[in-house]
Amino acid sequence: VKSVSKKSSYHHGDLRQALIDGAIALIAEHNVDSISLREVARQAGVSHTAPYRHFADKEALLAVVAEEGFMGLAQALRHSIALNSSNSFSQLEACGIAYVEYAIAHPSHYRVMFGIHRGKSDRFLESHRVSKEAFGVLETIISEGQTAGAFRSGIPHQLAWVVWSLMHGLVMLLIDKQISIEEMGNEVGLVKFMTQCLLKGLAVVQ
């Protein structure tokens, strides 16, 4: 056994991380905005003022929660393209499927990721940086696909916006139950349909 090091602290080895994990766990079960800082503290077995030693306020904790969500998303996207190294089209499709599946598997967490007030950019710099990392995966697919002659020319950054907007919009409408998955069979079929539309375009080929 190593030593008593961590256990000798007041209540936790790492209260900060325990609060983050607890918040994510609470979000997974309950609805997003019904989560309270006091309940996170309660679940961690600590007084309701203890979190303020580690986070400036509730929003700061949620920013870290968002950050971890974006890290997981980026990882899911990278994983999906690693399994589809052959072809840019299938990479894009796989990436879209992975994106949507991640989001609907963690709907409340996804809402937190995009529900933070990004007005003052000096706060939440980290979570913004990580979200751009996830976005960068899409951008890479586009630019590599252009090199391979699969995608039309254009600034990859801007073309990636189109893909991201489509996927993000689909996810939000699904989470909000404005679109029902059932109407399209399942989410994989839905994303494939979306991707096909995006690749081939809506206009009649002339």
Next chain:
Amino acid sequence: VKSVSKKSSYHHGDLRQALIDGAIALIAEHNVDSISLREVARQAGVSHTAPYRHFADKEALLAVVAEEGFMGLAQALRHSIALNSSNSFSQLEACGIAYVEYAIAHPSHYRVMFGIHRGKSDRFLESHRVSKEAFGVLETIISEGQTAGAFRSGIPHQLAWVVWSLMHGLVMLLIDKQISIEEMGNEVGLVKFMTQCLLKGLAVVQ
């Protein structure tokens, strides 16, 4: 002068509508979730329990706020296509521009529209019906465009999802400041770019 009819009531001619308008006004100024039912009542010059005579709870008031937002959106979309009756492409483009301009003109209101828990569908039936009405405008453009030979074949309902997802996603990313309008000149240019991508597709024409 008509009579004393309305003024003779307790405090308002129509407290219900005054609360709705007050909520919309508050939302326009402050952030979405910082709005309290008590403050809406305060601004209407009424006790903080009075709203419960007209709305079951806070969510019920917000549902009506959302409903009015969707009505305004549907109207903006209809207006935009009325001005572009010539051609399906320009109708779709104008509709997209109108959609995005409406949303970024009323960002908090837009958030309320899509931020309501649509889990139990028996509540908020009205707001859901009106949102489908706005969606129907898109669907009509698609199906009329197909008849005119402008859009490729497919179920209009599903093709409209693609358009809606793209626009909704773009709007949400803009509101969240994940995408900055400035990077693309202005929002009109941004939407035109999106629409072009959607119509022509991302794949290289072969």
Next chain:
DNA sequence: ACCTGAACACCGTTCAAGT
């Protein structure tokens, strides 16, 4: 350094009571 308890100013919601 890290945590607690009391305190403050707010919430949403309920309910008996007033006109």
Next chain:
DNA sequence: ACCTGAACACCGTTCAAGT
């Protein structure tokens, strides 16, 4: 019928105080 006031159980945040 429509509104009020007190009351309840919650918040987020601050601050002096404890170990």
